Amino acid sequence: MRAHVITFGCQMNEYDTLTIQSELVAGGHELVDAPQDANLILLNTCAVRGKPIEKVVSLLGDLRKERRAGRDVSVALMGCLAQLDEGKAIAEKFEVDALVGPGAITDVLEAIEAIEEARFAGERAAFESLRFREDLVDHHTPPHEGALTGFLTIMRGCDHHCTYCIVPTTRGPEVSRPLEAIVREAEAMARAGVQEVYLLGQNVNSYGLGDASLPSFAELLRTVARVGIPRVKFTTSHPMNFTSDVIDAIAEEEAVCNYIHLPVQSGSDRVLRRMAREYGRERYLDIVREIRAKVPDVVLSTDIIVGFPGETEEDFSETLSLFDEVAFEHAYTFIYSARPGTPSHRHFDDMPKRIKTDRLARLIELQKAHSLRANGALVGRELRVLVKEAARDGDFVMGHSDQQHTVLVPKDQVRRLGLHSVRVDQATPHTLYGSVVGADVGAVPLRLAS
Numbered sequence: 161m162r163a164h165v166i167t168f169g170c171q172m173n174e175y176d177t178l179t180i181q182s183e184l185v186a187g188g189h190e191l192v193d194a195p196q197d198a199n200l201i202l203l204n205t206c207a208v209r210g211k212p213i214e215k216v217v218s219l220l221g222d223l224r225k226e227r228r229a230g231r232d233v234s235v236a237l238m239g240c241l242a243q244l245d246e247g248k249a250i251a252e253k254f255e256v257d258a259l260v261g262p263g264a265i266t267d268v269l270e271a272i273e274a275i276e277e278a279r280f281a282g283e284r285a286a287f288e289s290l291r292f293r294e295d296l297v298d299h300h301t302p303p304h305e306g307a308l309t310g311f312l313t314i315m316r317g318c319d320h321h322c323t324y325c326i327v328p329t330t331r332g333p334e335v336s337r338p339l340e341a342i343v344r345e346a347e348a349m350a351r352a353g354v355q356e357v358y359l360l361g362q363n364v365n366s367y368g369l370g371d372a373s374l375p376s377f378a379e380l381l382r383t384v385a386r387v388g389i390p391r392v393k394f395t396t397s398h399p400m401n402f403t404s405d406v407i408d409a410i411a412e413e414e415a416v417c418n419y420i421h422l423p424v425q426s427g428s429d430r431v432l433r434r435m436a437r438e439y440g441r442e443r444y445l446d447i448v449r450e451i452r453a454k455v456p457d458v459v460l461s462t463d464i465i466v467g468f469p470g471e472t473e474e475d476f477s478e479t480l481s482l483f484d485e486v487a488f489e490h491a492y493t494f495i496y497s498a499r500p501g502t503p504s505h506r507h508f509d510d511m512p513k514r515i516k517t518d519r520l521a522r523l524i525e526l527q528k529a530h531s532l533r534a535n536g537a538l539v540g541r542e543l544r545v546l547v548k549e550a551a552r553d554g555d556f557v558m559g560h561s562d563q564q565h566t567v568l569v570p571k572d573q574v575r576r577l578g579l580h581s582v583r584v585d586q587a588t589p590h591t592l593y594g595s596v597v598g599a600d601v602g603a604v605p606l607r608l609a610s
């Protein structure tokens with residue numbers, strides 16, 4: 161079949177799409193870049209908030225219209241939404257041919273077999289696989305050809321039960337991948353010229369927990385830091401498992417970047433209890449203090465949910481004061497979105513949208529001030545930047561620093577994609593503008609879309 165995969169959501173879904181594509185190619189199917197050239201469309205979906213689901217529904221609506229108008233195309237609904245009753249209902253309504261959950265993505269060839277049999281019989285397939293395949297963790301996913309950045313899933317699922325989160329339902333319990341499988345993929349990436357690898361998991365810090373045959377996350381980090389990839393980053397962490405040995409590995413390993421994404425979600429102990437986050441404000445601040453002491457030029461980012469059911473103005477001011485106390489360099493801020501199937505959706509009443517949007521706007525203003533102060537302090541400094549792509553403003557190319565700053569440099573100063581030394585000339589809350597002062601020999605020739 162001529163297959164096209166459309167990916168929604170997080171980096172773990174990006175990685176899963178690479179796994180799906182490697183299975184398709186291994187099964188003799190062709191990957192096509194344009195959806196209109198495909199006779200099989202695979203949607204690798206996200207269910208963490210309402211928005212990505214709306215996009216999937218609109219896409220399925222268009223595909224159903226095209227099929228009713230005679231287009232010969234089969235559709236597979238994959239990923240987190242497929243694992244939910246909501247996804248099943250959507251699949252039924254839009255006559256989807258296959259439903260494959262995130263734990264069963266390597267069943268995609270079986271799904272295609274069922275689709276081909278049904279096509280041959282002039283019928284619509286109704287393939288379904290929602291199991292959590294144990295052998296998925298052993299699957300070897302080759303690096304994306306020519307990629308400078310690699311994503312490497314080190315574990316699947318989550319054993320925490322935050323009340324607003326659907327992930328434990330869609331991705332199941334935590335399963336850590338064997339060390340050999342991870343090192344094999346990291347070494348393949350190093351050979352393929354990957355300059356930066358993200359170790360991925362819903363909660364990477366609990367890697368190997370409860371399994372004596374596996375190393376700890378800190379030991380894994382040190383191992384991957386020595387396979388020859390210049391930059392190692394990881395996401396996502398849960399404060400409950402962010403231990404001193406991990407902080408030491410970040411401080412001591414050259415390749416492990418001084419960038420930490422540590423979601424706090426709220427600054428109020430009362431709200432953190434309602435979210436079942438398992439830590440309090442002081443515990444979080446203790447971790448931040450240890451990080452700042454051991455990794456002086458670390459960049460800290462976080463996730464925040466505003467407008468969680470029951471959040472009072474007083475609770476919200478706790479979040480604002482935590483922002484001042486930590487002074488995050490960057491933050492991803494979200495309005496609470498009630499997800500069917502989560503405890504908070506079942507038990508708590510949602511609050512008026514206008515209160516949520518007002519609080520979000522105030523938090524964003526505060527964060528912009530902290531980001532501008534932090535970025536401003538970098539003017540005149542030299543950063544190592546992985547230049548990867550054209551910026552929206554055609555005169556610039558874009559990249560990210562070791563600490564995840566977004567950096568733009570004039571296109572005419574760059575002959576190669578890859579790692580460059582950049583002097584920061586100007587700063588805004590979200591972007592640094594700089595000049596190239598040196599390029600790593602390992603960089604690949606500049607080939608940018610015009």
Ligand code: SF4
Nearest residue numbers: 318320322325327362
């Ligand atoms: S740690 Fe909480 S928010 Fe993160 S994936 Fe697990 S349950 Fe969801």
